Amino acid sequence: MIGEGTIILRLVVILLLSGFIGWERERLDKPAGFRTHILVGVGSTMIMIVSFSMGYLYPDLLPDVGRIAAQVVSGIGFLGAGTIIREGFSVRGLTTAASLWVTAAVGLAVGVGFYLMAAFGTFLVFITLNYFNRWEKKIRTGGDDRLFCRTDGSSKVLGEIAAILDERGVMIENINIDQDKFSAETMAVFRLNIPAGVQMEEINSDLLHISGIKEIDWRS
Secondary structure: OOOHHHHHHHHHHHHHHHHHHHHHHHHOOOOOOHHHHHHHHHHHHHHHHHHHHHHHHOHHHOOOHHHHHHHHHHHHHHHHHOOOEEEOOEEEOHHHHHHHHHHHHHHHHHHHOOHHHHHHHHHHHHHHHHHHHHHHHHHHHOOOEEEEEEEOOOHHHHHHHHHHHHHOOOEEEEEEEEEOOOOOOEEEEEEEEOOOOOOHHHHHHHHHOOOOEEEEEEEO
């Protein structure tokens, strides 16, 4: 049976580890921040302790000590889904949802007493969230830019956009189009290869003169 001192120690450890991950999300103003990650971590640790203790308390019943803990892995997905937000052209919150899921995993590790695994796992999560995002952007975009356009849904608008980009020497590598069923507006994302020396101000001016364009946004 796990002693009370050990239980308190494990809860303090997960408080620090999950708080560390949550602090990183909080400082970037993500949907799930400091307190949410702590609650997920502490909760999953308590569930693991209870699940692990069942084997000691009721050995005659042959309890499956992994069954309760297994529900954390799937159950945390519902909480993570609440952090995923559709914002215009993009979906945000996937990384925060993943950080909640891995925080639950850290909590399960602490609950069973794998302190080294939990600590090193937290370190890897922090490194991933803080430093790998730059590499991810390079891999995903290959150094290209993205042009986000919200239009009134007219098909000729996209052709006019493509013509302006071609006239300015900008190569279109890919286009993703999504139409809103309620407003009939079209969300178009152009992945572009923009040569050095191209005057972005002139492109913006030309695009804004197209009838039917409601909003444009550039992202690297």
